[in-house]
Amino acid sequence: MPQTVYIIGSGQDGGLPQVGSRMKPDMAARVDPLAVRLGPSICVLDDEGRCFLVDVSPDIKEQENRLLSLPGYAKRAMRNPFDGVLLTHAHMGHYAGLVHFGREAASCERLAVWCTEKMAGFLSANAPWDQLVSLGNIELKVCDGRTGITAPLEPWPGLSVRPIAVPHRGEYTDTIGISINEKLLYVPDIDNWDAWPAARDEVAKHEVSLLDATFYSAAELPGRNLKEISHPFITDTVKKFADLTDGSRIILTHFNHSNPVCDPASKEARSVTAAGFELAQEMMAIEL
Ligand SMILES: [Zn+2]
Ligand SMILES: [Zn+2]
Numbered sequence: 001m002p003q004t005v006y007i008i009g010s011g012q013d014g015g016l017p018q019v020g021s022r023m024k025p026d027m028a029a030r031v032d033p034l035a036v037r038l039g040p041s042i043c044v045l046d047d048e049g050r051c052f053l054v055d056v057s058p059d060i061k062e063q064e065n066r067l068l069s070l071p072g073y074a075k076r077a078m079r080n081p082f083d084g085v086l087l088t089h090a091h092m093g094h095y096a097g098l099v100h101f102g103r104e105a106a107s108c109e110r111l112a113v114w115c116t117e118k119m120a121g122f123l124s125a126n127a128p129w130d131q132l133v134s135l136g137n138i139e140l141k142v143c144d145g146r147t148g149i150t151a152p153l154e155p156w157p158g159l160s161v162r163p164i165a166v167p168h169r170g171e172y173t174d175t176i177g178i179s180i181n182e183k184l185l186y187v188p189d190i191d192n193w194d195a196w197p198a199a200r201d202e203v204a205k206h207e208v209s210l211l212d213a214t215f216y217s218a219a220e221l222p223g224r225n226l227k228e229i230s231h232p233f234i235t236d237t238v239k240k241f242a243d244l245t246d247g248s249r250i251i252l253t254h255f256n257h258s259n260p261v262c263d264p265a266s267k268e269a270r271s272v273t274a275a276g277f278e279l280a281q282e283m284m285a286i287e288l
Helices: 025-031 062-069 091-102 117-125 131-136 199-205 234-246 268-275
Strands: 004-007 041-046 053-055 084-086 111-115 138-142 152-156 157-166 176-180 184-188 208-212 247-254 283-286
Touching: 004 062, 062 091, 091 117, 091 131, 091 184, 111 117, 117 131, 131 138, 138 268, 152 268, 199 208, 199 234, 208 234, 234 247
Parallel strands: 053 084, 084 111, 111 138, 184 208, 208 247
Antiparallel strands: 004 041, 004 283, 041 053, 152 157, 157 176, 176 184
């Protein structure tokens, strides 16, 4: 059964444009729909219209609009907009769109939502998310990547999703990346590659890796203490993984609105692609 991964949001949590910003890329994106980058999310769609969503961004309404342009998604006749959801962590770009699944909106029926034990506890204990649980709009299913040897979840036969614990600023919950069918690795948020000992092995063994590329370099963050920045810089990622691009595709994603690579014509974007990396585009499709 052919299955395709779509990058339905390649922005960092706030997307591009970001609310309140008057920076040049944000102003450009306000008048050019092609420059817009939605909140971070991917999904897996198969030929029968089954769709598994990874993270529910605040842009989920627009993301569903875009999915409806795909014949596979448009032919869905199911009650719920997705057949299952996985949440990586509780930073706003990755789960806040859940509000659209509740009583005032889609009113989903027992939509399966996989997440870590800590994330499940957070959703069950805090408004407004607890109401999604108590009303049965979502059904929490705990998967736990902490040991790294947890059995993959299987939303449907032929789709397996292995959660992988990664170090990332954990205010409310822990954070996971995922491996889809051991072919595609998705790590949208990580503090830095050196804090995750398995980073090189995981990237090397996957055909395609979608990696945290929030910031290009420290130049985007004047006056900030770099120790507080919980993301690797693209300049470091390129050094760390350049030799692996011979055998596998590495696609950078989760771009902050300040990141110069958001403009594919920028010298920074050209230097990244010249080094063998790809830059995520909205609705980019990757065959599994
Ligand atoms: Zn994020
Ligand atoms: Zn995060």
